[in-house]
Amino acid sequence: GAGVSQSPRYKVAKRGQDVALRCDPISGHVSLFWYQQALGQGPEFLTYFQNEAQLDKSGLPSDRFFAERPEGSVSTLKIQRTQQEDSAVYLCASSGRDITGETQYFGPGTRLLVL
Amino acid sequence: GIQVEQSPPDLILQEGANSTLRCNFSDSVNNLQWFHQNPWGQLINLFYIPSGTKQNGRLSATTVATERYSLLYISSSQTTDSGVYFCAVEYTGNQFYFGTGTSLTVIP
Secondary structure, three states: OOOOEEEOOEEEEOOOOOEEEEEEOOOOOOEEEEEEEOOOOOOEEEEEEEOOEEEEOOOOOOOOEEEEOOOOOOEEEEEOOOOHHHOEEEEEEEEOOOOOOOOOEEOOOEEEEEO | OOOEEEEOOEEEEEOOOOEEEEEEEOOOOOEEEEEEEOOOOOEEEEEEOOOEEEEEOOEEEEEEHHHOEEEEEEOOOOHHHOEEEEEEEEOOOOOEEEOOOEEEEEEO
C-alpha cells in the first residue's frame, strides 16, 4: 500500500482482556518499529524488527507485551491481561533504505482504552 | 540513556510569523529526524537530518552534531502548521528516542 496502516484504529478493552494490534508496513520495508505514546508525551520505543527477526525488545514494559512478525511483513503487538496503565496510542513505523537514509514512516496508530 | 529536550514546550503564533524550534540531545547520535504530529495524531516525517542543513518549502532544519543540537525553522506560518513537533534521535542500535515535543498553535 501507499503507507503504513494499523488496525483497529480504536480499541476498548476491559481490564484483564487480551488484545491484538495489527500493523501493515510499507511494502518492501525491512525495518518495523512499535512505539507507545501516552497522552501529552512523545512516543516511546517498544520493539524493533528487521524482517522477521526481533532484534530489540528492550522497550516492552512487561512480559504481558509480545510482538511478532512471522513472515517479515505484517506485525502484531499482543497485550495479555490488559491493565489500565496500558491505555495509550500504539504506533507502528516502518523504514527502508532510500536516498535520505533510514526515514521512518508512521501509521495512524491504534488508540487503546482499558476500562 | 540519552536525554532529548525540546524548546519551547508551547508556542502560539500569528499566521505569517516565523519561528525556530530547538532540540538538544545529551550524547552523540547516529540519526536525527523531525516529525509533525497533526491534531488527528498522525506523525509525518519532515526531515532526516543527522547533520547539515536541509530545506523543504517553508521549512528548513539544521543539525550541528558536534554541539548536539538541531533547529527547525518555520517561515510564514499557516494554521495548518499547528500540531506538535518532535525531534527523534537514534542513539543505540535502532532505538529512537523522542523529545517531549513543541506544541505549536497558529492563529489566523
